[in-house]
Amino acid sequence: MLELSNLDIKSAREGLKSGKFSSRDLVQACLNVIKEKNKELNAFLEVFDNVLDQADEADKKIAQGIDLPLLGVPIAIKDNILVAGQKSSASSKILENFISPINSTAVQKLLDAGAIIMGRTNMDEFAMGSSTETSAFGLTLNPHDHSRVPGGSSGGSAVAVSTNMVLGSLGSDTAGSIRQPAAFCGVVGFKPTYGRVSRSGLIAMTSSLDQIGPFSKTLTDAEIIFNVLKGGDPLDSTTILEETYPKQKNFDKTIGVPRAFFEGEGISESVKKNLEESIEKFKSLGYKIVDINLPNISYSLAAYYILMPAEVSSNLARFDGVKFGLHTDGTNGIEDYFKTRAVGFGREARRRIILGTYVLSSGYYDAYYGNALKAKQIITNEMREAFKKVDLILTPTAPTPAFKFGEKATPLDMYLADIFTVPANISGCPSVSIPFGHENQLPLGIELTADLGREDNLFIAGKEFLGE
Amino acid sequence: MNAEEVLKLAKLARIEISVEEAENLSHEFEAILNYVGQVKEISGNMVLGEAGQKSEMFPHHNVLRGDSNPHESGIYTEKILENAPAREGDYIKVKKIL
Numbered sequence: 291m292l293e294l295s296n297l298d299i300k301s302a303r304e305g306l307k308s309g310k311f312s313s314r315d316l317v318q319a320c321l322n323v324i325k326e327k328n329k330e331l332n333a334f335l336e337v338f339d340n341v342l343d344q345a346d347e348a349d350k351k352i353a354q355g356i357d358l359p360l361l362g363v364p365i366a367i368k369d370n371i372l373v374a375g376q377k378s379s380a381s382s383k384i385l386e387n388f389i390s391p392i393n394s395t396a397v398q399k400l401l402d403a404g405a406i407i408m409g410r411t412n413m414d415e416f417a418m419g420s421s422t423e424t425s426a427f428g429l430t431l432n433p434h435d436h437s438r439v440p441g442g443s444s445g446g447s448a449v450a451v452s453t454n455m456v457l458g459s460l461g462s463d464t465a466g467s468i469r470q471p472a473a474f475c476g477v478v479g480f481k482p483t484y485g486r487v488s489r490s491g492l493i494a495m496t497s498s499l500d501q502i503g504p505f506s507k508t509l510t511d512a513e514i515i516f517n518v519l520k521g522g523d524p525l526d527s528t529t530i531l532e533e534t535y536p537k538q539k540n541f542d543k544t545i546g547v548p549r550a551f552f553e554g555e556g557i558s559e560s561v562k563k564n565l566e567e568s569i570e571k572f573k574s575l576g577y578k579i580v581d582i583n584l585p586n587i588s589y590s591l592a593a594y595y596i597l598m599p600a601e602v603s604s605n606l607a608r609f610d611g612v613k614f615g616l617h618t619d620g621t622n623g624i625e626d627y628f629k630t631r632a633v634g635f636g637r638e639a640r641r642r643i644i645l646g647t648y649v650l651s652s653g654y655y656d657a658y659y660g661n662a663l664k665a666k667q668i669i670t671n672e673m674r675e676a677f678k679k680v681d682l683i684l685t686p687t688a689p690t691p692a693f694k695f696g697e698k699a700t701p702l703d704m705y706l707a708d709i710f711t712v713p714a715n716i717s718g719c720p721s722v723s724i725p726f727g728h729e730n731q732l733p734l735g736i737e738l739t740a741d742l743g744r745e746d747n748l749f750i751a752g753k754e755f756l757g758e
Numbered sequence: 759m760n761a762e763e764v765l766k767l768a769k770l771a772r773i774e775i776s777v778e779e780a781e782n783l784s785h786e787f788e789a790i791l792n793y794v795g796q797v798k799e800i801s802g803n804m805v806l807g808e809a810g811q812k813s814e815m816f817p818h819h820n821v822l823r824g825d826s827n828p829h830e831s832g833i834y835t836e837k838i839l840e841n842a843p844a845r846e847g848d849y850i851k852v853k854k855i856l
Contacts, residue, residue: 388841389837389840389841391834391837391838391841392834524823527821527822528821586800589796589797589799589800592793592794592795592796592797593794593797595790595793595794596794596797603771607772610772611843612842612843612850612852613841613842613850614838614841614842614843615841615843616843617843617844622853623852623853623854623855624772626853627772628772628773628774629774631771631772631773631774632773632774632775635773637779640768640773640775640779641783641786643771643773644764644767644768644771644773644775644783645787645790646771647767647768647770647771648759648767648787651767651770657795657798658791658794658795658797661797661798662794662797664797664800665797665800668800700786700789701786701789701790702786702789702790702793705790705793
């Protein structure tokens, strides 16, 4: 039997190419882990029943000498990224039985690169949350401590990689939904530049911020998946091209640390200490560490919690019980809407839709949405200015390690879990969470953010840091 | 914000909610709006022109495809209609409006 804990995508590809094992062996080993662990952890909502057939197809191609970056490699997909002919529910009752008519561009690219699409993973409903607790289909447990959350919203995808159910997975990141669960589960979570990966076929939450990216065990693997996913797409007009963001600076190993940003309240002492240790490690690798001042960065979260509900209220208007998804009958057409949306949406989705309706309403639009857009531009300018002098910005990924189920008593408490991850979404910058350090048995993460279009800097520094 | 205002917003958003949920939401919204209101502090002095806003905020705009059929007509009809809650032939069926 294959020992998956010693395998990553790079070594699995070598093993497949050399004939040491087959894709069927690899997929079967993953299925065994899923069978053993998923009932308790609930990372997967569904494992597709054709995975061994997919593996046999991959083995045929390998036998023919075909070499593709992910040929025969099992990958899990967050439940808001469409896979043709399969259910895609975004962990919501309102889409519980929705069968996707198309492949998302991201999944199509994985398939073209030879990946085995293993199944769909649990998440916060419509990606609304930081703990996967808002899923309509049960909690996902943190594998390091079952009384704690895996993070979110892509909690299932993080757990699937950290427990060797798969070698890589896809998530989506709107305010930290890849990076924060990666930190909580001890894996790599990578958010590309806004527009780098097509969102065609991603169930939209906040269209101006959403971005698809990979979870993996190593930076090398994140880069392999990223290279498969990236690129312009006629089906997503927000996708960028190589020349969209000209280089502002040549890489010279300079890291900026915005200390004022994380010296406030609510940040665990172990997280602060861990960051200092990561700084020492970067220094020992020849990196220059400089203090930087980003006076407006702490407004990112406030701007986010205006822009996001505004776009949510608009994006989720399409779920009306008429065209697809759940339908609950009322006495007339309009009552059908009210009943369908009351039953179909969970509490957090209802909260955000109604709040979004408020911030966009006449009389409040300028004060909230208008000012949030301005704040977004100011924060983006401030970060881009910083990236003329530094290659990377270093912060913790999250203010604490994984918290307990039910620990965040109010919505605002939960929202503050995104404080360090959200600036990269507000500015569109690429950002990665790298597993480093522990508090007791709980993993911690550090976060590197680079200038728009400069994923290359994240890969160079991240690989050096992890000794890859 | 009071519960009555929340109920009005819920109506605009086409979601039926209970008075109890509206009460709870009104308290939560107070706390959230109080927090997010801080964006007014930094944005006060900045004026973004209509054109400036677009070019600065988005790296490209008006990305359009040709005005022609993006795929062969009818290839998704059945797959899409299978997801519809009610259908009649190749139509989605809804309740009488008038």
